[in-house]
Amino acid sequence: MKSLILFPPFLLLTACTTVVPVTTKFPEASQALRTACPQLDTVKKDDSKLSDMMTVVTKNYVKYHDCAAKVDAWNEWYKSQKQIFENATK
Amino acid sequence: MFTFLFGLFLKFMIHLLFLIGISLNIFAFATRFVPTFNVYKLPANIVGCIALGFALYLQGQEDYKAKIAKQTTQLEAKLAQAQTESKKVNTQIETKFINQTKVIHEKGNDIIHEIQVESSKMDTDCKISPEVIDIHNKAALLSGDTK
Numbered sequence: 001m002k003s004l005i006l007f008p009p010f011l012l013l014t015a016c017t018t019v020v021p022v023t024t025k026f027p028e029a030s031q032a033l034r035t036a037c038p039q040l041d042t043v044k045k046d047d048s049k050l051s052d053m054m055t056v057v058t059k060n061y062v063k064y065h066d067c068a069a070k071v072d073a074w075n076e077w078y079k080s081q082k083q084i085f086e087n088a089t090k
Numbered sequence: 091m092f093t094f095l096f097g098l099f100l101k102f103m104i105h106l107l108f109l110i111g112i113s114l115n116i117f118a119f120a121t122r123f124v125p126t127f128n129v130y131k132l133p134a135n136i137v138g139c140i141a142l143g144f145a146l147y148l149q150g151q152e153d154y155k156a157k158i159a160k161q162t163t164q165l166e167a168k169l170a171q172a173q174t175e176s177k178k179v180n181t182q183i184e185t186k187f188i189n190q191t192k193v194i195h196e197k198g199n200d201i202i203h204e205i206q207v208e209s210s211k212m213d214t215d216c217k218i219s220p221e222v223i224d225i226h227n228k229a230a231l232l233s234g235d236t237k
Binding site for chain 2: 022024025027028029030032033039040041042043044045048049050051053054055056057058059060061062065066069070073076077080081084085087088089
């Protein structure tokens with residue numbers, strides 16, 4: 001019977017239940033960053049010249065540096081977006 | 091307009107209910123001194139308490155809703171600002187990446203041109219065996235796939 005005393009305060013507290021209608025959208029990254037890194041080039045077997053091989057190797061280095069720049073950009077994107085999100089929800 | 095009028099009406103009803111609750115409780119207390127009305131003491135007390143409790147419930151709910159609405163507005167403003175900032179940062183990162191890629195490709199093309207200029211000298215001094223090409227291609231086709 002004594003526990004019934006708790007019922008009115010409980011009933012009064014049920015007034016404090018409201019769902020906050022705020023939705024957040026996940027930030028979109030740039031389209032330029034969303035392409036996969038390309039496959040590396042191979043040397044044709046009939047091209048046994050050093051210059052041809054050097055050309056292929058250089059092209060592959062370009063591809064590597066291109067991909068490395070993309071990874072760096074993604075890291076920077078993540079860091080800055082995280083910072084913005086944390087500041088907004090403080 | 092309708093929401094505003096409804097809110098005003100709700101506030102009026104809450105205050106009215108509160109007033110009725112208080113009045114009925116005062117009336118129940120006053121019946122001690124007027125024995126004629128003593129028969130109404132218990133019903134007045136019960137109805138008064140219920141009215142008071144319900145008025146408090148509604149008032150609490152209204153205050154809480156107002157507080158939440160204020161917080162929601164603040165949060166929405168913060169999120170809108172964050173979205174603008176996010177787009178700005180995206181553009182900066184994209185521009186930086188495109189510029190870097192452009193420079194990488196330009197430098198790569200310069201080196202390939204240099205190789206072509208020096209090719210006659212390179213090719214006479216050094217011959218590449220098919221085994222070397224095989225090893226190079228194996229390395230170029232390396233991947234982390236377990237298939």
